[in-house]
Amino acid sequence: xxxxxxxxxxxxxxxxxxxxxxxxxxxxxxxxxxxxxxxxxxxxxxxxxxxxxxxxxxxxxxxxxxxxxxxxxxxxxxxxxxxxxxxxxxxxxxxxxxxxxxxxxxxxxxxxxxxxxxxxxxxxxxxxxxxxxxxxxxxxxxxxxxxxxxxxxxxxxxxxxxxxxxxxxxxxxxxxxxxxxxxxxxxxxxxxxxx
Numbered sequence: 001x002x003x004x005x006x007x008x009x010x011x012x013x014x015x016x017x018x019x020x021x022x023x024x025x026x027x028x029x030x031x032x033x034x035x036x037x038x039x040x041x042x043x044x045x046x047x048x049x050x051x052x053x054x055x056x057x058x059x060x061x062x063x064x065x066x067x068x069x070x071x072x073x074x075x076x077x078x079x080x081x082x083x084x085x086x087x088x089x090x091x092x093x094x095x096x097x098x099x100x101x102x103x104x105x106x107x108x109x110x111x112x113x114x115x116x117x118x119x120x121x122x123x124x125x126x127x128x129x130x131x132x133x134x135x136x137x138x139x140x141x142x143x144x145x146x147x148x149x150x151x152x153x154x155x156x157x158x159x160x161x162x163x164x165x166x167x168x169x170x171x172x173x174x175x176x177x178x179x180x181x182x183x184x185x186x187x188x189x190x191x192x193x194x195x
Contacts, residue, residue, distance in 0.1 A: 013055075016045075016047060016051065016055065017055045019045045019046075019047070020041065020042075020047060020051070020055055020056065020062065021056075021062060023041055023044035024045075024062035024063065025062070025111070026044070027040060027044060028062075028114055029110045029111070029114060033063070033118040033120070034118065038052055038053075041062065059120075060120055060124035061124075063115070063121055064124065064125065064128055067128055070132065071131060071136075073094065073098065074091075074132060074135065074136050074139075075135055075138075077090050077091055078090060078136070079139055079142070087143055087156075088185050089185075091160050095160070095163055095164070095177055095181075096174065099164045099167075099177070100177070103164065103167075103173055129161060132157075132161055133157050133158050133161055134157075136157035136160065136161065137154040137157035137158075138153075140157055141153040156184070159184060160184070163181070167180065
């Protein structure tokens, strides 16, 4: 099955949305979240404030412009995995393919500082991650033929979503991600018992 080509109108909308998000992030990183207005973002992106709000639900959403895509990608990693591939192996590959490049991005440290130093962004981020947990847990439960409120599925989703945070400060992030997924796959062994 082929994907239909994206029309000119959709490409233009996507380009406008990206220009707004890029302008917002640049201004936020330069001056701080609370010191930048929607009007300034609109001016920097050469659009109206109405256009900003057509593309984003609010100021916080400008920082997390790929929120819906990330949630969809997580669910797709579970539901669209190859035949015979386990849910954990699909999620492992997804984290390695998507998070490692983000973690290595030159603006990553500035972005994390911006979110951590801004209460509104921290709160938005927490709500966003809760939504990811619910969507991922539901997808895992569906694949496992479990109840939607299955605690093991919810716990697994939460653990997977915490992997980037746990691996962030490690010298070898890939090895850290692999270690954590190995733990989820095979269970915990005390360090002294490992061969």
